[in-house]
Amino acid sequence: MNALVELFLVLAVLVMAVKLLMLNAWRAVLFVYPDRVRLLPDASAERMELPPELVARGEQLRALGFRPLGVHLEKSPLRRGFRSYDFVHPEERVFATLHLSSQGQPRLYLLTPLAPRGFELTADSKRLAFDVPGLYRAVGMPECPPELLLQAHRLRVREVCPAEDFTWEGRLQAGRDWYQGPGAQEIRRQNLPGLLWTLVALAIVVSLFLGGERAV
Template structure:
């Protein structure tokens, strides 16, 4: 007489706690699946593998990029080949490379969100730095005489090239403007001056990963109701 019947409030409390814990773990797993690779990229930007994929005569250029490719060739760029960039825990992304040796400029095409064509121009510098100009939004960073990165959104290739050459004024380009030289420049960027830009782009991913791990820790080690 007067005792709690089976299935009473204590049992309901346990079920409620279990439901909250399961929901938290599901949320944490979703956050980790979306952001863990970004946190690894933030912590270890040089872990991205840059590898040659196919020479110029074997490039499998997507139809969506063919218009930009024709515009580049009309400006005097010659095709070099394609390369792949693979962060940890992610599939490799493929890029298609051209060069204008006379102007000391690499041009790289790749597919953005929804298959939209994206183009950026890249020039290695004798100082060990880079000048990068993109036709899509990317962080603007500047270290005078060493590193200039920015964008001119939705600019056609001819306008993008003029802007890039203006930014090169007074700087000394360097490097081998071949397919091998382009792959080497990509590796150098990830291992050196590109690290600051990568970390700026992926800081939010690191923060979400920390939040997800905190949720997991709370689910397993947090205080329990008596």
């Protein structure tokens, strides 16, 4: 009976470790290789259809003068890609991107590429402030409505020199440059817990197998 109980406990711990790996391995890979994220065009502005959860936000953006650009797919290793819905306001020199969070909540962030390089980013979700002078500034304003988010972003953009390309190609390139450049540090900070949980899960698996070998 003791042997059966021990086997059951070992299997339970192994299942838990495997589940941890499945949930966090992609975050660990993203921590190590943030520049491996690919931005792929998924639909043009004419074919862009917002999910029901994002329709209201899309209408708010249009009322503020934004126009649709297209849909892009962000795909990282070991993870299915997720869609982002892009808009642009050339006069304000800002891109707006809608997407759904992992919990299915509507999210919006405003992005302005800078010349010769750099980014200003303002999001309506919880986000740790990030400031690399002259290169990258990001701030989160949870649950902030689009019009107030745009006002806050506009004030910050006045202090810098925006880039000139606010086309669909410019939006895709800005996303790729973000992952290849200043965004990498932020991605690592966001995914550090995933890396730690992955190491814990691997340590559990290794200890189970080594313990089994010693028992033999």
